[in-house]
Amino acid sequence: MSKLKIAELFYSIQGEGRYMGVPSVFLRTFGCNFTCGGFGMPRGEMSMERDAIAERMVEFRDYNELPLVSTGCDSYASWDPRFKDLSPMLETDAIVDRIMQILPHRRWEDEHLVITGGEPLLGWQRAYPDLLDHDSMHRLKEITFETNGTQPLSPEFKEYLLRWRAQREITFSVSAKLPGSGEQWSEAICPEVVCEYEQVGYTYLKLVVATEQDLTDAEQAVLEYRTAGFTGPVYVMPVGGVERVYTLNNRAVAEMAMRKGWRYSDRLQVPLFKNEWGT
Numbered sequence: 397m398s399k400l401k402i403a404e405l406f407y408s409i410q411g412e413g414r415y416m417g418v419p420s421v422f423l424r425t426f427g428c429n430f431t432c433g434g435f436g437m438p439r440g441e442m443s444m445e446r447d448a449i450a451e452r453m454v455e456f457r458d459y460n461e462l463p464l465v466s467t468g469c470d471s472y473a474s475w476d477p478r479f480k481d482l483s484p485m486l487e488t489d490a491i492v493d494r495i496m497q498i499l500p501h502r503r504w505e506d507e508h509l510v511i512t513g514g515e516p517l518l519g520w521q522r523a524y525p526d527l528l529d530h531d532s533m534h535r536l537k538e539i540t541f542e543t544n545g546t547q548p549l550s551p552e553f554k555e556y557l558l559r560w561r562a563q564r565e566i567t568f569s570v571s572a573k574l575p576g577s578g579e580q581w582s583e584a585i586c587p588e589v590v591c592e593y594e595q596v597g598y599t600y601l602k603l604v605v606a607t608e609q610d611l612t613d614a615e616q617a618v619l620e621y622r623t624a625g626f627t628g629p630v631y632v633m634p635v636g637g638v639e640r641v642y643t644l645n646n647r648a649v650a651e652m653a654m655r656k657g658w659r660y661s662d663r664l665q666v667p668l669f670k671n672e673w674g675t
């Protein structure tokens with residue numbers, strides 16, 4: 397049986413992208429190929445918030461006790477090795493048991509499954525067929541991979557997903573990292589990877605922006621994806637893992653979306669739940 401290292405497993409309302417407002421189970425895997433220290437920082441500077449939290453690690457026994465951050469990656473504990481002991485390695489049977497316990501009717505009905513991270517397509521692709529083939533998962537009809545769009549699908553996993561989607565719906569929500577994240581363009585913008593996702597499921601770009609410079613970067617990135625053949629929709633979403641930052645720029649980002657003819661994605665988990673862990 398396969399195992400997955402799980403940072404969080406919770407039931408909430410999807411706050412972003414195509415399934416905004418849909419009751420969803422979130423399975424957050426551990427590990428990421430990026431660090432995204434630039435979010436919310438002046439261009440070229442990196443957030444030090446998680447370093448300060450790591451120095452106080454002895455105070456935290458549980459993931460939900462960790463402080464939220466206003467700069468850098470808001471799910472830092474799902475990949476920073478200093479927090480890895482808060483994320484248990486679980487067999488897929490145990491994960492499915494937990495999913496059944498948190499679903500309101502103890503079985504899938506209209507809920508949707510979000511596999512997120514970290515980067516959920518980094519290292520765990522071999523485990524997902526075991527999870528999705530479990531008897532209790534057969535009623536599940538819709539699944540989203542929330543990915544940074546850099547990880548190619550293995551041939552085996554691609555073939556599996558193509559079979560899985562015959563009667564169900566797969567979505568790739570690709571939050572490609574623009575320079576404002578602090579990541580390198582050459583590492584983060586991988587059009588050929590995203591075009592491959594599009595062969596397997598409904599795929600869209602969800603670009604986090606705050607400034608006019610971010611919007612210029614988003615335009616360049618979209619041009620590169622389009623040139624490679626990507627046809628899916630583009631969302632822009634305001635930066636802001638905490639409400640104070642989010643409310644500073646959500647309207648401006650909505651206006652950017654209207655100007656460009658792109659879609660606006662909210663982050664409903666911020667105004668609804670203050671983006672606390674488990675929401």
Ligand code: SF4
Nearest residue numbers: 428430431432469514
């Ligand atoms: S890709 Fe996502 S999970 Fe990974 S560091 Fe960046 S924001 Fe965080």
